[in-house]
Amino acid sequence: MYQRAAQLYQKTSLTSCQSPELAADSLEELRIALEELHVAEEELLQQNEELTSIRNQLEAESKRYQELFDFAPDGYLVTDVLGIIREANRAAATMLNVPQKFLIGKPLVNFIPYEERSAFRLQLQQLHNTERVQEWELRLFPRHTTEFDATLTVVTIRNNNGDVAGWRWLMRDITARKQVEAKLREIELQNLRLQETTRIRSHFLAIMSHELRSPMNAIIGFSQLLLRNQQDRLNSQQESMVQRVLNSGKHLLRLIDEILDFSKLEANCLALQPEEFNLAELISDTTAEMHSLIEQQNLKLQVKLNLENPLVVNDKYRLRQVLVNLLSNAIKFTNVGSITIEAWEPSTERIAIAVEDTGIGIAQADLKDIFTEFRQANQTLVRQHGGTGLGLSIANRLVQMMHGSITVTSELGQGSTFQVEIPRRVTLS
Template sequence: MNETKPSSDRGKIAKYLDTVDQRAADLYKNIGDKSLDQPKLALSYLAALANALEELRVVEEEICRHNEVLQQARQELENERHRYQELFDFAPDGYLVTDIHGKIHDANRAAAELLNVPQKYLSSKVLTNFVPEEQRRVFRSLLLQLRSIDRIQEWEISLLARSKPRFEAAITVVTVKDSKGKVIALRWLIRDITARKQMEAQLHQIQLQNLELIEADRVKAQFIATMSHELRTPLNAILGFSSLLLRHVQRRFEPQQFTMIERIFENGRHLLSLIDDVLDFSKLRSHQLELQLETFDLANLVVTTVEELKPLGAKKNLDLQVHLVQDHILVVNDRNRVRQIIVNLLSNAIKFTDEGQILIEVDLMPRAHLTITVRDTGIGIAEADLTFIFQEFRQANQTMTRSHGGTGLGLAITKALTELIGGNISVESELGQGSTFIVELPCQVQLSTRKKL
């Protein structure tokens, strides 16, 4: 069935009715003027009447069809209104419709829950009554401005619910205009943002605390650096004098006295090593440690460093071995920092190995890189401890390693130094099966490309 506009249907039906009415009037007039004794004339009148009745049937059908269309349109409008009402009532945010003065005409369930007033009782209430007294003047000014600006988006304001604490709300207001452009109503969307505001306040507090922690960390690093320098001066004097006594006046002391002086020297050197670790860690944390690049023979450095540490391993009957991929390996790096990495790894291996051997290997790799690998047959590291083995002030199995001493900074410093010179470090270990530390370094370090801590 072809659909036509209602106005077109009405015009067509009116035309049919006019035609039928005119024919009926003509028939009535003719009947009044003529005698029905003439059969032919009577038959023509009956035919005209039949035509008029047929026209009326057509008009009736058109009216029925038109009514069906109207009924269908009315049902669709009703369904649409019902869907809109459901969306309005069950929307998660509060929706209100008010007049231009803020008097409530309609409200959904969410709005009733926010304001803690039954939905049926919200009608005719003034929205200004739910605004705290100190904000009402601003709120009334807002209502006046809406007539010219048409819309306000996400305006944050406090609202007072009945018999409940005030809450923070974000309000969006849109004007409703008639066909002449006059504002006749206001539509409100109200969203409770109390939780969001609380989160923002907490985030702001956390940011302030972070700034305080950063400042405290800076002050701590400065204090550590100052104290480390202050401690090193008298400690170096103690080491110097005790070393002098050990070298030149050994025959003047009894063996027991000589042993005591030797202990002073060894403990002083150990204390100096701990202070150096703390100072290096402080410099690394504050990004104050600068590299001094030079060209040197890494193979020679490894052999020399191992020779220096062999007496430490000999005290535990450990066999220190070196395996080099070639006799001379020229690199561009910070010699002292590379040596510190090797010393830390070897010292750590010696500390946690009671028997067996320690092997250090140097291999060349593609893309101008090399690896320094330190393997030991020590106590090993549990799988659960591998995740934090390079964290500062942490040692695998704290109870066991207390007997070995140390600050827990050695591996953290090693990792930081390795990254400072553009490399990386990894570990492979199993509890009771020893450990393997692998350091990968570039053969030539460039200050512009080295990693930042």
């Protein structure tokens, strides 16, 4: 504006004052210059407002960053290239047990255990060649407290020339994580030991079962020969003794078979052999074989077969083993009353079999463990009748292999009902 006014003054001074047109032109130029000045003033005011708004935003962002930095749950530090602390938040001060203002200017190496400081300094030198170090695990030694495990994440700070100006450090206390990891390692080690113990036990049971089967088969075979030999008749006392030997031998062989089956199941060595068979015939044959035992107990047997299609594709021998186990338990623990075996079709693709007795029943507290190996509900009766405590566990595992389920409902003193449900056609995966 000053320049324009000086030019107009010089121009009008050099020209005759008798030219009114020139004065008018000069005044017009002055007016235009004033308008331009006003526009420039408005632009400056607008730019000033924008700058003020930007400054306020920057101050708010700076305050927000400082609050995030100060109140972050993890420890944050900023150091120079020598590892001298230049900034520290509250979490870092708490972790290192030093007030925030006194942390500034302290070397970070002061908080490293003495025996690990050489390695820390070496790593600090190597930070010049990297932009970021993730999850650097080491121990920190706070002032007047015990050391703890921590992870450090380090990010390089560079100046405008691209040179390293320092580092940002994120510190995290991982003592709890280390304790959990140690506990997990201990549990894994215990599991490995248990697995090895189970493997050795299963191997031992399998070997012993095979070794015991041979002499037991010989005892049973010779006992049957003595009872069948008509040429050299035994007297009644001798026949009774041989019969007891035979019965005991068969009982021991059943126990050995249970142990052998259990060891195979434990080692995942038992496989199903599916075939098509008539379920009604299987149930009839199985109950017929056990009819003598039922008569000895003076029990009544009822068989209910509600099957439109009795053909099933499954492992006939293993399903018979399940039925024998359930019927044997029913006979064993029923002194008075009856036993009922029923088969029906819940759907076209499912088969259900139930064995119901009027025996002593099972307490509600024992139902949850009824299919657990070596667990038996009534130890007194078990001692009277014998058994390994593996029968129901084996039956449960066999039914699961058939992609089925086995359940029990019972009330103490009112009897029990075991129900097996399997697919009509088992598929082996």
